[in-house]
Amino acid sequence: MSYALPDSAPGFDQPIAVLKHCHDRIRKQLATLEKLLPHLASHGADEEARQAARAVIKYFDQAAPLHHEDEEQNLVPMLHSTASGADAALLAELVPGILDEHRQMDGIWQDLHEQLRAIADGAAAVLRAHDVQRFAAMYRSHMEREEGHIAPMAKRLFSAAQMAALGQAMQQRRGIAPSAAPAPAAATGDAVASLRKDYGQASLSETDVADDPFVQFTTWFEEALKAQVNEPNAMSVATVDEQGRPTSRIVLIKQFDPRGFTWYTNYHSQKGRQLAANPHAALLFFWTELERQIRIEGKVERTSEEESDKYFHSRPLKSRLAAIASAQSEPIANRDALEQHYEAVARQFGEEPPRPDNWGGFRLVPERIEFWQGRRSRFHDRIVYTLQSDGSWVRERLQP
Secondary structure (H helix, E strand, C coil): CCCCCCCCCCCCCCHHHHHHHHHHHHHHHHHHHHHHHHHHHHHCCCHHHHHHHHHHHHHHHHHHHHHHHHHHHHHHHHHHHHCCHHHHHHHHHHHHHHHHHHHHHHHHHHHHHHHHHHHHCCCCCCCCHHHHHHHHHHHHHHHHHHHHHHHHHHHHHCCHHHHHHHHHHHHHHCCCCCCCCCCCHHHHHHHHHCCCCCCCCCCCCCCCCCCCHHHHHHHHHHHHHHCCCCCCCEEEEEEECCCCCEEEEEEECCEEECCEEEEEEECCCHHHHHHHHCCEEEEEEEEHHHCEEEEEEEEEEECCHHHHHHHHCCCCHHHHHHHHHCCCCCCCCCHHHHHHHHHHHHHHHCCCCCCCCCEEEEEEEEEEEEEEECCHHHCCEEEEEEECCCCCEEEEEECC
16 A cells, blocks of 8 residues: 655635645545555555554544534535525535535444554454445545535635635634744744643543542543544653653553553663663653643552563564564664664564563552643643552642
8 A cells, every 4th residue: 555645735815725625635535445445355454554544544533524614614604695596596405415415424434433443453454345435435426516516606706805714714623823924033932932722621620530540540541532632542751860860752551550550661771771770750641632631650660571471472573573673772873774683583583573581561650640631821720649658549639
């Protein structure tokens, strides 16, 4: 499977062109979806298939609904308020069907989403051809009708002021500030200082949260999954060296339970060496889509050999080989040398590489967990749990 580089998008001063560009992107995603069918039959849910599934999920979960809202909440109402005579009659004929197709396509997408999620996770390699064909055919027919009738009517009827209003509404829907003249280079610092987004999706009170912070974390994590947060399992891990100098990086959490929060890595890496010298760390999850963050601090311990073995052998073969081939955090001459190491390891170990002794899990046993919910005017909600000597947790509100 191959993927074309994205075309440059028109600006929101050309809102009808932006809508057409969205259609072009939908067509590319539909083509990817159709290519998945023979690819899965030949190769199963390999890394290429998983990447393709994730790309399609991301587009139709995030971008496509915004496009439909552009049409339903702005474009079509503006046309209804402007059109008359034959134009109004054509709208009356076309719009009910267009809106109904939005609902139908959303229903088909829900079925496809479940199939693609299993492929993206490597848990299955099944994609029903009937669902793909129906989804693609309906979308293509739908877009042709809009491009043949709705878009030309808008371009013909809308004034410059209406076009500007449509473009602004589309920008606001995507959280994009209206275009402005670029600031001079000398003002860059001031421009950064003025960047801000006001939060206001939700609130968090003492009566909202669970008594147990692990129960609360599970609730928020499940809500992040449901909201299709981009990589909800990604977290920052901050450690310090022997001199107390901090370092942070993004890793993926692989397990959490009342024992703590677990990730896997090379024990000889920078973070592994730092944790050996000072076994304390801080974790940070930031879910911008939900305007939430979770800060976790505590002592770090290694997982058992059995746990590390179990997780290592659950990984894809190429990931296991890469863990052996890479002396993580150590310098290397170039990419070619890294690839040669990998090929040598692949030849040596074949399909059943053993877990290296220097690779395994770390578990942060929390002593402090803070749940942060963004609120308007930076007056955020912060609820913190602190572990007591008897194993219980004390919960309190912090000022923003």
